[in-house]
Amino acid sequence: MSGSLLVRRVLAISSGVVLTATGCAFDGLNSLPLPGSVGRGPGATVYHVEIANVSTLESNAPVMINDVIVGSVGRMTVKDWHANVEVSVQPGVRVPANAVASVGQTSLLGSMHLQLNVPLGQIPSGGLEPGATIPLSRSSTYPSTEQTLSSLSVIVNGGGLGQIGDIIHNVNDALSGREEQIRSLLTRLDTFVGTIDAQRDKIVSALHGLNRLADTVAGRRAVLTEAMHTIPPALDVLVRERPRIAAALKQLGIFSDTAVGLVNDAQADLVRNLQNLGPTLRSLADVGPGLNAVLAYATTAPFTQNFIDRAVRGDYVNLFAEFDITAPRMKRALLMGTRWGEDGAPLVPAPGEPAYLGYTKDPLGVGVIPPPPPPAPHAGLEPAAPTSDVPATDGTG
Template identity: 60%
Template sequence: MTRHRTRTSASCIALGIAVAATGCSFSGLNSVPLPGVVGRGPDAQIFQVELANVGTLEPNSPVMMDDVVVGSVSTMSANDWHADVEVSVREGVVVPANVVATVGQTSLLGSMHLALDPPPGEPPQGRLPAGATIDLNTSSTYPSTEETLSTLSALVNGGGLGQIGDVIRNTGGALTGRTDETRELLARLNDLAGVLATNRTHVVESIRNLDRLAGTFAAQRDVLDRALKEIPPALDVLVRQRSNITEALRTLGAFSGVLTDVVTDVHDDLVTNLENLEPVLRVLADVGPDLDAVLAYMTTYPLSQDIIDRGVRGDYMNLFAVIDLTVPRLRRTMLLGTRFGVPQNPLVPAPGDPWYRNYTYDPLAVPVAPATQNPGDGSAAVPPPELFAESAPSMAVNPPPLLPPTQLGGPQAPVFAGPYGAPAASAEGGS
């Protein structure tokens, strides 16, 4: 009896010491460090872990790396809708810098633990210094046993798992008696899969083009929104004008019928005209370079661009020109080749022509008949001195035609007077 009381007193004293050591608060045995917990001591590494859901994780739960216990959970507290968990890892354990903290369960009915491992498929990188914090973005929680069983129950009872039998039965009923059609369908699906596999690069490129098109539409969202707002009123206008549009289309159909009949009737003539037009177009194509030169010359007429480039040494130049627009000259030059042109038409001399200085309408400036001198000594007659400084008379190449006698009231005579002089017979008759 005395021994039993002694043990009870010792237990009470130990419990009191533990309560005093924890700050006069007690939340169960997990709230105090338990003997044999890994990672405790003055040389242990301390880390802070932020967890959105700790599940049934409690203090003194093991901390594992590669399924090996390397420490334990020290304290847990709530902070801003998440849990701050302090873990203690024994000395010498290297915690990688890319560590991910995950709350998991050792087995189906086992205890909870905190795993510190790198992301799946990535090797460990660097080392996490002691005192560092693993934030919420690098922490997660595995589904608990209760969550797994509840999800499985929802799938089996209220989900589509119970309808698999109905699907199999309906599929069997649909395929019964249609073996050949099903085999042909599978063959076509195989061909389709082969075509898609062959054109995989084109399919991928099409998807990328669609992505760029979607990006373009996204960039023009405001324009599309305004267009969608303005299109309905336009459609309303078209709806109100539906009768007019219908009548216009009907009339256009009738016109197209008439035009078809006309084209059918004049088909041969139209083909002939096009064939006749072919040489003209070919000639135009042949003279294309010369036509370009002429069109360019029209902008610099009467000088060519080459003369302007070589002769003009400033911003402007003086040009004195006499333009002869008399009817005879136009009929012999610009209108030649037309129904108004006259080849070899006599020209009125213009300034610059060689015979311009010797040409006159004044009959007093030209002798009626050439003067002769008979000295009586039998010598030859001496011709009169030249009226002008020219060595010979200078007139138009073709003298003007003679007018009918009815218009002159006498013998025919030249219209233009000049240094030709009148023949002797004409002179006598005229006198």
């Protein structure tokens, strides 16, 4: 009796200790740290992982990094509609700071485990601090075998997988006997796609141009709005003036018919006049370079542009000029070739000429006052020839 009483007392005390240690709750053996679990014991590092769906993951499930077991899953609680999983990793194992958590299945019918790997294409960097939490945005759950089989059953039974055979037979019937047409269509499609690919840069440039146009239109939104408000009254004015515009167009048509008739009637004369004008225009074109020089000289007369560039140094120039507009000079120069011209008309002597000293402006003195004798020649020299044939008077009566 004493032995059985001792056994009952030991069981009662053990049960009390277990209940006290588990918070007066018992969720099975997996809720307790099992002996031999990896990552348990002194020196282990504890992390937390937020997972939306843990599937059939249980406590004491293995934690793997690069397919190597480095720890085990601890307590799992619910927080804000997602699971907060405690992860215990054995000492000396470094968990990368950019690691993501994934709940997966070890084999087709195996148990679940938790993976702590870096994303594909990234290099492990840094390390998680003890007690750090991997957030919900960096965790995921792989489909389980049951979910995969149920999805496949939906596709096979409720989907259109059974109709694939019918589709294949119908496509074969549609293409039978039309191989040449299908081959030609494929060739054209290949050419079309090749042409589009060759014009890809232009298409992209056109799209960029449309984008710039859209930006410009967006920047002129106020102007376009004002134009939209202004155009309707202008259209109303055009509607009111439509009878007058129609009448004007009708009269313009009549004028066009009249002009066409006149051109047709005068066509031969017009062509003949243009042909006769051809030599004149050709001659004018021949004297083109000379005409340019004359027009250039007309703006700088009585000097040439070369003289002005070389002689005039400043903004003004002194000029002393005498203009001879006497009747004899006009007859022998400007009026030559007209009815008033006279070739060889006696000229008025200029100052400094010998005949100027005996020249008189009195018409009564013509023929009365003899001209002065020529100067005596020097000894031993022939007498000088007369330097001017200008008479002593201007010949006016």
